[in-house]
Amino acid sequence: MDSFEYKVNEDSVGTRLDVFISNELENKSRSYVQGIIEGGAAFVNGKMRKSNYKLKVDETITLSIPEATELDVVAEDIPLDIIYEDSDVIVINKPQDMVVHPAPGNYSGTLVNALLYHCKDLSGINGVLRPGIVHRIDKDTSGALVVAKNDNAHNSLAEQLKDHSMTRSYVALVEGIIKQEVGLVDEPIGRHPKDRIKMAVVESGKKAITHYKVIERFESHTLVECNLETGRTHQIRVHMAKIGHPLVGDLIYGFKKQHFNLKGQVLHAKMLGFIHPSTKKYMEFVSPLPNYFEKIIIKLRNELK
Structure with a gap:
């Protein structure tokens, strides 16, 4: 030291x-x-x-x-659901229950471990633990995520995230009935003042804006589409809980009593759009709802009959 x-x-x-x-x-x-x-x-x-x-x-x-510690992130033969791939980017349909990048206590089985096996080259901007990772989605959130294969692509995508020109649309199942068809939550998000593993709406937080619209209403739940104008940690989960409609399955920000035998929050990154780093053309990718999500919707529809 x-x-x-x-x-x-x-x-x-x-x-x-x-x-x-x-x-x-x-x-x-x-x-x-x-x-x-x-x-x-x-x-x-x-x-x-x-x-x-x-x-x-x-x-x-x-x-x-502290002395630097060399971490050897091992390439692992983990199947990837690839939506799109070229020499600059790879768009992945991440399954629920997969961590994006290694962290203390979680150095294997991550998306990065799988990417290192699949790709010969990834952007090195975010270091050995997060090669190619431009943005992330939570372990229990499924859906579309883009990874950069080189530094030029990484810088381009990171700039689009920063200036909010990257399109990101999510589908979520929330508790309760949302009466209005569309809404907006404009509340700053920062680290929870007492519980450091949680995020919260706090005055000192960073600006965070979530647009939402109702897709379908059930007996005691609402299916919504959420579009991010900013990308704060746990943004949709915190914002929907703030307006009294936490995500189903969210044990951190939602109800402790859960239904449907879930692994985590019912949240899926449905659509991702960005300007391609090399061609400069806008590209958009759609990730279909995972089976568990579809089954919950069918169950809720049947309860209305």
Whole structure:
């Protein structure tokens, strides 16, 4: 572990802690610095501080950088449902119950493990754990997801995500009856102030906008289409719970009493559209509802008869 100590001079007064450290560690990104600060690597006058802490004159910053660990993500022969593939991108129909990329406690059986077996080249922008991964969907959410095969494609797709020009449409089954035909939820989303594994609507959160419209109503549930204007973590799940209609099967944001013997929330990424990185033509891909989702809809329709 490498240790450093810095003294804050008058020129750095008011500077954010993460910005100061990023400037000192020229070969480290700001996101990396924020990560180690959150992990307790930085102290100001002996006290642990957050990334946005504003520095004062003559304060002493002590920094301990953990040693890098090499992670060998193994290619695994896991079948992929490929909607489209060329030399730049691959569009996958991800099944429910599959994690997108490796994380602590989950280093095998992920989409990345399967992609490494299938593809010789993937974009390296997001590092060894997330090669080619431009965006993600939750483990228990199924549907369309695009992966970049090279850095040019990755940068293009990431920019489309950033400027909200990528089209993403989801189908969800929610609790209760939504009376209006269409609606919009414009509520900022950030980390839950008390439960750090959850997201929540919080004033300090990032702007998040979800458009929804009713597809079909059942006895005590509603089938809706949700279109994302932004892409925050758990956005649809948090927003629908906020308006009193949490997703069926969502044990984190929804009801504890569940039906239909589910593995998780009933949410499917139905459609994905983007400008192709090389041809510059708009492309759109549709992922059919998985069997478990179709069976639930048939069951709910039969209950109305």
